[in-house]
Structures are given as structure tokens and as C-alpha cells.
Amino acid sequence: MFLVGLSGGIASGKSTVVDVLRELGCAVIDADAIAREVVRPRCKAYGRIVRCFGTEILSANGEINREALGNIIFSQPEKRQLLNSITHPEILKEMLKQTLKYFVRGYHYVILDIPLLFETKTLTKFMKYTVLVYCDPPTQLSRLMRRNGLSRAQAEARVAAQLPLDQKLELATHVIDNSGDRESTRRQVLRLHARLEGSWHFLWARLALGTALAGLAGLAYLLLRRLIS
Numbered sequence: 001m002f003l004v005g006l007s008g009g010i011a012s013g014k015s016t017v018v019d020v021l022r023e024l025g026c027a028v029i030d031a032d033a034i035a036r037e038v039v040r041p042r043c044k045a046y047g048r049i050v051r052c053f054g055t056e057i058l059s060a061n062g063e064i065n066r067e068a069l070g071n072i073i074f075s076q077p078e079k080r081q082l083l084n085s086i087t088h089p090e091i092l093k094e095m096l097k098q099t100l101k102y103f104v105r106g107y108h109y110v111i112l113d114i115p116l117l118f119e120t121k122t123l124t125k126f127m128k129y130t131v132l133v134y135c136d137p138p139t140q141l142s143r144l145m146r147r148n149g150l151s152r153a154q155a156e157a158r159v160a161a162q163l164p165l166d167q168k169l170e171l172a173t174h175v176i177d178n179s180g181d182r183e184s185t186r187r188q189v190l191r192l193h194a195r196l197e198g199s200w201h202f203l204w205a206r207l208a209l210g211t212a213l214a215g216l217a218g219l220a221y222l223l224l225r226r227l228i229s
Ligand SMILES: Nc1ncnc2c1ncn2[C@@H]1O[C@H](COP(=O)(O)OP(=O)(O)OP(=O)(O)O)[C@@H](O)[C@H]1O
Pocket: 008, 009, 010, 011, 012, 013, 014, 015, 016, 017, 143, 144, 147, 178, 179, 180, 181, 182, 183, 185
């Protein structure tokens, strides 16, 4: 099995592409959904966040108010680092757990949908391939304005806060251009899926695991023989 990182920019069409991949039965891990899950009450990170940031970041129902927390870390980089040091290990642990689940189920590849994949860079090292969901800037802006009900200036500010899609283009191994209609995007996703599904790279992880298991079994056998004789 191998890992494929998927990312893009704001309103570039990641969810649209992921919907097609899920429809095809692909294994998709949603880092954003995991990030929301790990801060829920009763999760390990929840208690630590409340201890570090105080109860003023809680909503009336006891859940973490993401907007209040967002406002704190927006203006204080050291608090952002603190929050990341609490949540990132939990997010990675959950992503690893889900990856192993798909490995056991025999999937050839797993898509990791990670919003800041190209910005953080550390995770790209673990990806066999990286996919950028691209959209030309005028289309991206007009879709963002329409979806979020934003003015042009507001939408431009949100796009400007991210690494430009043109720069991400240089970092990705594969690109899905979502500037056209949905059918054109769907065709590109089908082509990409066929290529990834047909790749033999998934065998390496299985061979490595098979070899490790055979080695362990051999060791256990030798130990047992020694104990018995
Ligand atoms: N090919 C397309 N043609 C027309 N509209 C599209 C197309 N792709 C996406 N859209 C619309 O553009 C908006 C953004 O798409 P989508 O939600 O898939 O982007 P995203 O990258 O997941 O966004 P974000 O990360 O900001 O949540 C949505 O309203 C979606 O319906």
C-alpha cells in the first residue's frame, strides 16, 4: 500500500474531488474531520487545551469554541505552537490508525486529504504521490465569493492568506484541474484512480511486512526449539 497526499487551495475543489474518489470506493482520510474530532470532550487533547487556554474558550455546551480559540492563536504565534503541540500528535495517531485499518483491508493506496499539506512540507515526505486540486485564480475567486457570500475584497484576502496555487503546482506530482465543469474534473479523477490502482508500488509495503513477519516467525521457531531441547 502507498500514501497519496491531496490538497489544494480555498474553494479550489478538494471536496468535489474527494466526493468522486469516495464514490469510486477509494480509502480517504480526512485530516480536517480528524482535527475536529480530537478536540471533542472526553478526548485526550480536550483536557489539555482547557488547562492551557482556560474555560473561556468553551461554548455553553462544553465543546471547544473553535472561533474563540482561533481568535487567540491568530494574534499569538506562541499560543498557536502550543495548540499544535497538543493536537498534532493526536491527529497523526488517528491518521496512522485509519491508515493501518485500510492496509489490513487490502487497499492499494490511501488518500490523505490534508488542507496544508504543501505548506507544512513535513508530511509530503511520507507520500508516494501528491495531488493538487487546482483552479485558475478568477474561477477560484468567483466560486469562493458565491459559496461563502463574500465580497471580492474579502475573498481576495482569504486567497492571499494561503500559499498561491501556482507555487503548489511546482510541488505536486499530479494535478487535477478543476477550472472547468464537474464532468471534466470527474474524468481526470477517473484517470488518476486508474493509474494509482494499476501501480505496483502497493506491493512494497506488503513485501516488507511479509518479510518482517516471516523473520519474526523464524526467530520464534528457533527460540521455541531451544527452549524445548
Ligand atoms: N467544477 C466545478 N464547477 C462548478 N462549481 C464547482 C466546481 N467544483 C467546485 N465547485 C463549487 O465551488 C465551491 C468550492 O468547491 P469545494 O467545496 O469542492 O472546494 P474545497 O477546495 O473543498 O473548499 P474549502 O477547502 O475551501 O472548503 C463549492 O461551492 C462547489 O460546489
